Amino acid sequence: MANEKRRVLRSQAWFEGTGAKNFANRSWVRSRGVPEDHFDGRPVVGICNTWSELTPCNSHFRDLAQHVREGIIEAGGVPMEFPVISPGEMLTRPTAMLLRNLCSMDVEETLRANPMDGVVLLMGCDKTTPALLMGAASVNLPTIGLSAGPMLNGSFRGKSFGVKDAWNMAADLRAGRAVNGDFEDAENCLTRTVGVCNVMGTASTMASMVEALGVGLPDNASIPAVDARRRVLARMAGRRIVDLVREELTLDKILTRQALENAIKVNAAIGGSTNAVIHLTAVARRMGVELDIEDWHQIGRDVPTLLNLQPSGSYMMQDFHEAGGLPVIIRDMCEAGLLYGDALTVTGKTLVENNANAICMNSDVIHSVADPFMQNSGVAILRGNLCPNGAVIKPSAAEHRLLKHKGRAVVFEGQEDLNLRVDDPNLEIDADSVMILRNCGPRGFPGMPELGMLPIPAKLLKQGVTDMVRISDARMSGTSFGAVVLHVSPEAAVGGALAVVRDGDIIELNIEERRLELHISEEELQDRLAVWEPPAAAANRGYTKLYIDTVNQADEGCDLDFLVGKSGSDVPAAQH
Incomplete structure (x- = not known):
């Protein structure tokens, strides 16, 4: 020592x-039973x-x-x-x-x-x-x-069972291809x-x-x-x-x-x-x-x-x-x-x-750079008039046909609106539509929940639709999948373009070109934003208010603005 x-x-x-403060500090810690040589x-x-x-x-x-x-x-x-x-x-x-x-x-x-x-x-x-x-x-x-x-690994009816399988089963339940008993059996098998x-x-x-x-x-x-x-x-x-x-x-x-x-x-x-x-x-x-x-x-x-x-x-x-x-x-x-x-x-x-000494034991699980599982499929950052500060998509989790897509917008104002209407048989939506969810960003929700993997409407699930382009200012769970565009920045609640998308607007997604566009003129976009009114704040007290007032946008990490940067470990000692 x-x-x-x-x-x-x-x-x-x-x-x-030997000062009184040092004596007190040692004495208080020794109440836990630690020896002097600590x-x-x-x-x-x-x-x-x-x-x-x-x-x-x-x-x-x-x-x-x-x-x-x-x-x-x-x-x-x-x-x-x-x-x-x-x-x-x-x-x-x-x-x-x-x-x-x-x-x-x-x-x-x-x-x-x-x-x-x-x-x-x-x-x-x-x-x-x-x-x-x-x-x-x-x-x-x-x-x-x-x-x-x-x-x-989960194990369900003799097969490995993971969270993605659970999400698929939930979709099958909504489509009528599974029953509650299947879900109840799986509940005991997923997280064992x-x-x-x-x-x-x-x-x-x-x-x-x-x-x-x-x-x-x-x-x-x-x-x-x-x-x-x-x-x-x-x-x-x-x-x-x-x-x-x-x-x-x-x-x-x-x-x-x-x-x-x-x-x-x-x-x-x-x-x-x-x-x-x-x-x-x-x-x-x-x-x-x-x-x-x-x-x-x-x-x-x-x-x-x-x-x-x-x-x-x-x-x-x-x-x-x-x-x-x-x-x-x-x-x-x-x-x-x-x-x-x-x-x-x-x-x-x-x-x-x-x-240096790592050895691959199963090349079907871990592929090599020379023979990859997928090419060019990491996180993609999108730009365009709908997301001037960026948006995020994981191409590897999307159906290939949707990586270049143009469709009609179907807009949901928030989580409650989504839950209320998504399974309505009269919802005007088809497999080529682009689902839009807004007011679920850092300030709008607040907290940016994992709502980005919008559920595919039940009537489309019954038609066999398994993926659609979905766009939001929310996040999604890492266990989720699909042609899901996330973290649209600026978010709707602070006046981003997502706030003024209307049903029927044409949205274009092009992953190869890293582009996400709302097909209206710049003049019309500015006219819509000029009459837009921000939603009421979700909280007026406590930590949630502090969060809403100071949180940065998704492209800046959603940190509180006054926490950015390090200030080290120094702290003034109390004077006695």
Whole structure:
């Protein structure tokens, strides 16, 4: 411990010294039963825990936290576990996205206000990953991300069963091709273990981003939640964070422009969620790294999709791990010159060094750059008079016939209007129509819910229609699929062109040209906007009002404007 005593640690400002305040700090911590040598200059490491019974994806975090704790102690550190708000995607209303920024504030302020030299972030369900990364980026301590891991494959009537299969069954139920009994049987088969969704939804996408960014250890993305190797990973994260503190390897040395470009390319290669666009933009802006929505177009558009995984493909996360996991994809992409292999990671090694020995065990699950699953199918950024600041689509999840399409608009004013009319047999809509949903953006809803995969009208489902062009200022779940245009910016609620689309307007989508157009003249568009009136604010008090008043648009990451940028870990000491 002699060397550590000579190194000035952040936590020593709280614990080292003979003053009354230092005495009180040590005394209060010792009430937990810690020995005196905990204050001899050992690194104090926070375990940021999003455990909650209201967030089933993260409900095994008490166990994982214990393994992290043991790793920290084994490496000579002092663990300090603390909770933060845990927004769960399925149960949180109106949407977990509304609380992502609040969670990030919780993380940021807790880290800055307390005697921590480094932190391990326990994150799983969709919004907890970007929220914890955003909060940690603003403070910039040595940081390791540890993800929840996916649940095991579902199994329904002798076949693997994933979230995409559940959405298809829901459509069959509305079309009369399935009965409630099928749904009830499937309910017990879909989520049979703890962990995040068993497909490449937003949670597993963001876990993959943590690994690709170098913030997580290798295999962070795919080890199943209930696999003993996830516990070993937790213990190794605990050991490694102590070394990161000793090496003064802060988060800004990992979360670089190169790392973010790597993540964009890996997202394309895995057929990752469109939500990654918003979340990585927000993380980059917290770290002070330039990242624009157009970078997704420039950096990721020519990267092939290598992963045959739902919702873009057939397999599920357990199959991905057993085929070799994300290290196989990273190794192949590095060898093909698609990634910055020299990017530094939390292991202290480069990205290429971490993954050099990865072996593919199933080439039908993980394809190679030389023989990809799909070509040029990563996230596409659209521009046009309907979305001058951009919109997002995942071509790999859409039926090919709809990648170039022109159709008549059918407009829904919001969620209630959609739910009321979508299955009305008298709805004037056909398979070539373009469904429009507005007032579901960051301010309009508020919180930008996952409503973008508008349900296909029941009468069209009965005709065999399985996909349509759907456009909104909302998001969609990473488990969703279809020719769905999302994140239209500016949103309708702030006067974007989406606000004045009318039934019968012609909409043109052209993925190859990255174009989304409302076929009216500029003069008519401006005339419509001139008489448009904004909707009433959805809240006039509390955090929701703060969110509405300060949230940025989707192309800027939907962060609160006063949170952009990092301010470090310094905090003034109280005077006594």
